[in-house]
Amino acid sequence: MLEQLVGDSQALDRAIAGEELSYKDGLDLMNYDNLHLLGAVADDARKKLVGDTVTFAASYYMNYTNVCAASCQMCAFYRKEGADDAYTLTPQEIEQRVSIAKQIGATEVHIVGGFHPKLPLEYYEDMMRIIKKNHPQLNIKALTAAEIFYLSKLTKNSTKEILSRLKDAGLDSMPGGGAELFHPEIRGKIVRGKCSGKEWLDVIEEAHTMGIQSNVTMLYGHIEKPEHVVDHLIKIRELQKKTNGFITLIPLKFSLDNTELEQDHLVNNECSSVYDLRIIALSRLMLANTLNNISVYWVAYGKKLAQVALSNGGSDLVGTAFSEEIYRAAGKPTTSSVEELATMVKEIGRIPSQRDTHFGILKQF
Ligand code: SF4
Structure with a gap:
């Protein structure tokens, strides 16, 4: 069926054939004008690679501090030390929150924060130990x-030493944040004071080699060009071919409100839903047979668009988030129950399954 429809794009022909x-x-696919067909090919690839199950995790998202030494142009979350609404949680406060999240069903905690210029490595070790x-x-x-890289500069330890100490203290896996877009041409325009794309990749490779698997994100919908996304x-x-350490790719839609990019009028509108769907489809097709979990961040899309994204190559929902201060800072709704996500999945005729961090199935609905 799909084979009969194509013929005007060699790239799409190759995608249908399952080639790299x-x-x-x-x-070519970033510029391909038949988005319906692109989405259908990506959906077909998804079905062949991972079937009809849509997974999601019961995850507790927590930001231990919003104090940050960096000042990224794409960020609405960071505060400078001493600001009225700057905060830093103690390891005990973190544990109390985690405890509540666990009581309501969380199976993982997703903990990220700003680059705090004064917290010692022991703070992070204590947090994990408790x-x-x-x-x-x-x-x-x-x-x-990116946080590991900053900590290494701050504490004058190697990134390997930091990872090793945190692993000993209880670190199981790592989030995919801070990847943004790796290409230096765009990275310098959206982040300020954060590691380079190569440094991010080097740290995550080190983590993978030590047995710490991670997610990876891609921040799109701001001032990037197609080549930055493809790169x-x-x-x-x-x-991924080298380490097999990535668990899932989470394309992150740039959230405009309260960012420097908005204030400087470099971005005046968030990207269109059509672009969102192109990104999901392209992610599926570029990574097919290498990284087969493509996550849809429903917090940024809203539930209806998330359902469409799941029909354009997505296979996992992220954002079963009991809290998510970063997106809340940019005015987005952030919470949903596991049951609500299961309903979203059933509505599009797919099979909802709750998963653990590494995509082991915990419960089918
Ligand atoms: S994106 Fe992260 S590193 Fe950059 S300013 Fe925001 S909190 Fe800091």
């Missing part, structure tokens, strides 16, 4: 590769 797509293929001691079954998914996906693919 080149950089040029990626660019969580692990009280909740040994919870997966501690904490600190992005990002190819770099993920290349590292």
Whole structure:
């Protein structure tokens, strides 16, 4: 059926045949004008690779501090030390919140924050130890590769030493944040004071090599060009071939409100839903056979668009978030129950399954 429809794009032909797509293929698909067909091919690839199950995790998202030494142009979350609404939680406060989340069903904690210029490495070790001691079954998914890189500069320890100490303290896996877009041409315009794309990839490779698996994100919908998106996906693919350490790709739609990019009128509107769907489809096709979990961040899309994204190559929902201060800072709704997500999935005729951090199935609905 799909084979009869195509013929006007060699890149799409290759995607249908399940071949690895080149950089040029990626660019061709970023510019391909039949979005319905692109989405249908991506959906077909999703079905062949992972079937009809849509997964989601009961995850507790927590930001331990909003104090940050960096000042990224795409961020609405950071505060400088001493600001009225700056905060930093103690390890004990973190554990109390985690404890409540666990009581309502969380199986993992997703902990990220700003680059705090004064917190010592022991703070992070204490945080993990106290969580692990009280909740040994919870997966501690904490600190992005960008935070690890910052901590290494701050404490003058190697990134390997930091990762090793945190692993000993209870770190199980890592979130995918801070990846943004790796290409230096765009990265310098959206982040200020954060590691380079290469440094991010080096740290995450080190983590993977030590047995710490991670997610990876891609921030799109701001001032990027198609080549930056394709470059990002190819770099993920290349590292995944080497380490097999990425758990899922989470394309993150840029959230405009209260960011420097908005204030400087460099971005005046969030990207269209059509672009969102193109990104999901392209992610599926560029990573096919290498990283087969493509997550849809419903918090940024809203539930209806998230359902469409799941029909354009997505296979997992992220954002079963009992809290998410970063998106809340940019005015987005952030909470939903596992049951609500299951209903969303049933409404599009797919099979909802609650998963753990590493995509082991815990419960089918
Ligand atoms: S994106 Fe992260 S590193 Fe950049 S300013 Fe925001 S909190 Fe800080």
